Amino acid sequence: MVAALGTKIDEILAKSVSGERLTPEEGLELLKTTDLTALGVAADEVTRRLHPEPYRTFNIDRNINYSNVCAAVCDFCAFYRPVGHAEAYVLTEEVLDQKMQETLDLGGDQILLQGGLHPELPLEWYEDLLRGMRKRFPGINVHGFSPPELWHFHKMSKLPLRTVLKRLKDAGLGSLPGGGGEILVDRVRKQITRGKVLSDGWLEVNRVWHEIGGKSTCTMMFGHVETLEERIEHLERLRQLQDETGGFTAFICWTHQAPETAPWFGGPRKGGVDMSVVPEAGAFEYLKTQAVARLYLDNIPNIQSSWVTQGEKIGQLALYFGANDMGSLMIEENVVAQAGTVFHLSLESIKRCISDAGYIPRQRNVFYEYVDDVENG
Numbered sequence: 100m101v102a103a104l105g106t107k108i109d110e111i112l113a114k115s116v117s118g119e120r121l122t123p124e125e126g127l128e129l130l131k132t133t134d135l136t137a138l139g140v141a142a143d144e145v146t147r148r149l150h151p152e153p154y155r156t157f158n159i160d161r162n163i164n165y166s167n168v169c170a171a172v173c174d175f176c177a178f179y180r181p182v183g184h185a186e187a188y189v190l191t192e193e194v195l196d197q198k199m200q201e202t203l204d205l206g207g208d209q210i211l212l213q214g215g216l217h218p219e220l221p222l223e224w225y226e227d228l229l230r231g232m233r234k235r236f237p238g239i240n241v242h243g244f245s246p247p248e249l250w251h252f253h254k255m256s257k258l259p260l261r262t263v264l265k266r267l268k269d270a271g272l273g274s275l276p277g278g279g280g281e282i283l284v285d286r287v288r289k290q291i292t293r294g295k296v297l298s299d300g301w302l303e304v305n306r307v308w309h310e311i312g313g314k315s316t317c318t319m320m321f322g323h324v325e326t327l328e329e330r331i332e333h334l335e336r337l338r339q340l341q342d343e344t345g346g347f348t349a350f351i352c353w354t355h356q357a358p359e360t361a362p363w364f365g366g367p368r369k370g371g372v373d374m375s376v377v378p379e380a381g382a383f384e385y386l387k388t389q390a391v392a393r394l395y396l397d398n399i400p401n402i403q404s405s406w407v408t409q410g411e412k413i414g415q416l417a418l419y420f421g422a423n424d425m426g427s428l429m430i431e432e433n434v435v436a437q438a439g440t441v442f443h444l445s446l447e448s449i450k451r452c453i454s455d456a457g458y459i460p461r462q463r464n465v466f467y468e469y470v471d472d473v474e475n476g
Contacts, residue, residue, distance in 0.1 A: 249304045306340060389405075
């Protein structure tokens with residue numbers, strides 16, 4: 100149990116552990132503390148209350164980037180290429196099918212399908228893409244298109260957002276990833292990106308998706324130009340939307356991964372931030388922020404560890420700091436890898452991380468339903 104030492108931090112932690120909702124001011128106090136152990140103990144107690152089962156989960160999917168062409172400019176992104184660049188691509192149907200078959204062969208049941216904000220592909224292209232995937236691989240869930248992509252489709256097509264989302268859902272889109280959230284504060288978004296959806300639009304995509312019966316995940320990329328107050332504002336906006344719709348299945352946070360060089364093509368953008376020289380937040384800041392997120396997001400049921408950015412040891416330690424899920428085997432990952440971060444774990448390693456933490460590993464789908472045999476978990 101959280102020690103009752105009478106300090107303000109102890110009182111806030113005890114409040115959260117008992118199931119009471121924290122205020123933004125209390126969340127900020129927790130982010131300011133350096134008592135990582137106390138935060139971890141409290142976050143673990145909340146996790147055990149929400150998930151008393153003896154299992155901790157993982158899933159098997161593949162991150163397929165159907166294109167790297169993007170009209171937006173994100174100062175932290177080393178993956179995108181502008182139209183006409185020699186390294187720009189759009190995957191062919193044959194390559195896509197090969198990647199999906201490999202995922203099936205490895206026991207996966209989901210594709211994380213994302214790309215850039217392509218300025219030339221019409222909405223019909225994405226509908227055809229989804230219909231083809233559903234026809235050829237009916238058993239695979241497409242966890243696809245980040246909110247910035249979907250907002251871009253809405254603007255490009257000049258159709259209502261609800262119409263765009265319904266059409267994609269009818270074509271085979273199964274769930275939405277939480278990519279492109281970064282920090283849901285416009286001061287931050289305007290400083291590190293150009294040509295990308297702002298905070299209200301990101302939230303509106305999820306709101307409408309939830310209203311038409313869809314589920315999604317939500318994320319936070321932190322440790323760059325945001326303040327601690329802005330991290331809490333981000334969490335507060337997620338919590339408010341979850342109160343409204345209940346459509347988020349999980350939250351995932353990770354630290355900014357500095358690209359090895361400024362990724363702009365043709366030189367730094369005016370007013371941009373050279374994120375290659377922004378100091379990276381370390382494991383302490385990651386574990387602290389994840390723990391606070393678990394305490395603050397009392398209505399989001401699951402928290403995923405981000406071993407892909409933190410590595411195996413910290414990824415496993417995250418299971419004691421609020422996470423109840425080790426995330427994905429991630430057969431393929433391109434965006435973070437382009438920034439120079441290259442952590443890889445085998446399925447056996449993920450299961451071992453869970454087992455060594457004292458839990459039984461279980462494979463789940465994006466809806467957090469078990470898809471394995473518990474006897475063989």
